[in-house]
Amino acid sequence: MRAMVLEQFGAPLKLKDVPVPKIGPNDALIKVRVCGAGLTVVIMIATAGRIKSFPRIPGHEIAGEVVEVGSEVRTVTVGTRVTSHFYLTCGNCRYCRSGRETLCENFRGNVGSGCDGGYAEYVVLPERNLVPIPAGVTDLEAAVASDAIATPYHACHAEAQISPGDNVLVTGAGGGVGIHMVQMARLCGGRVIAAEVGEEKMELARAMGADEVIDARRGELVKQVKALTEERGVDAAIDMVATSETLQACLGSLAPGGRMVIIGSKPKSVYGSEPSFVVNPREFMRQAQEIHGSRYVNNAEIARTLELVKHKRIKAVVNRTFPLEEAEQVHELLRKNAIAGRAALIVS
Numbered sequence: 001m002r003a004m005v006l007e008q009f010g011a012p013l014k015l016k017d018v019p020v021p022k023i024g025p026n027d028a029l030i031k032v033r034v035c036g037a038g039l040t041v042v043i044m045i046a047t048a049g050r051i052k053s054f055p056r057i058p059g060h061e062i063a064g065e066v067v068e069v070g071s072e073v074r075t076v077t078v079g080t081r082v083t084s085h086f087y088l089t090c091g092n093c094r095y096c097r098s099g100r101e102t103l104c105e106n107f108r109g110n111v112g113s114g115c116d117g118g119y120a121e122y123v124v125l126p127e128r129n130l131v132p133i134p135a136g137v138t139d140l141e142a143a144v145a146s147d148a149i150a151t152p153y154h155a156c157h158a159e160a161q162i163s164p165g166d167n168v169l170v171t172g173a174g175g176g177v178g179i180h181m182v183q184m185a186r187l188c189g190g191r192v193i194a195a196e197v198g199e200e201k202m203e204l205a206r207a208m209g210a211d212e213v214i215d216a217r218r219g220e221l222v223k224q225v226k227a228l229t230e231e232r233g234v235d236a237a238i239d240m241v242a243t244s245e246t247l248q249a250c251l252g253s254l255a256p257g258g259r260m261v262i263i264g265s266k267p268k269s270v271y272g273s274e275p276s277f278v279v280n281p282r283e284f285m286r287q288a289q290e291i292h293g294s295r296y297v298n299n300a301e302i303a304r305t306l307e308l309v310k311h312k313r314i315k316a317v318v319n320r321t322f323p324l325e326e327a328e329q330v331h332e333l334l335r336k337n338a339i340a341g342r343a344a345l346i347v348s
């Protein structure tokens, strides 16, 4: 089969012909149709130690069709269209059993790092990871829904706890996850203040429903947010950029009782410095604020996200698609922050 293979740490992805992988009793073999491509993959393969053995095929926003199942598999059959959860978990620990599988105590890495992923014609995935795609949702929509739309579902609902009437700041609002965060925050009833840089991404955020759009290049993010909220600040600030500057600005933009949600990750290995920000404990306590780390989603949240897509409550914003063999070029565009909305590889 054709696959984009990472032969060693730091190497570019290379198109290779490799054997179709074999399944175990609890796995399914998926014929990949579409695989999303975003910064998560770019950062994962550029971070030393994340991928423990090479060669490795990356890619986790997978949509495809089951073509073979192991002897123990019960919940999907040949022909089922599926997408996948991103984490390789045990299913048995206290976190897995309470719907918080992203905190699994026996975590085995991610799809595309702990096992081969979807930048290939076929991928083997554990049954536990699979989420059937409902009729009426395309493969392209489902691939993106499994991370770029599902992550906002968890962040807005479980972490930011957005209620109707809340003011919500979203940084990085025109990116692959951000553009769906804007829509999800609105769906939860929020008035969305989108912060972005670059006319194309700002325009996209506006087009996808942001109530206000802030040009982050102008600086003074806190001042701009306060000016749009009668100096009160926002009830929730969701930071997907997560540099020292945006983290500090998101905290500074919070209204009393406000929730700050951190989703972005800008590791030193990729971006040159480790981000940090300062919390004044007295102010933080006095204003009864909260800081949440939002870590992906559980399987049930992916299923609910797919329902939202099916019923047209959320639009999958995939502005650019590429053939599988152009994965490296897509990664280069992502590194340059040059893609508005999500990008995806059309595999077969």
Ligand SMILES: [Zn+2]
Binding pocket: 089, 090, 091, 092, 093, 094, 095, 096, 097, 101, 103, 104, 105, 106, 107
């Ligand atoms: Zn577990």
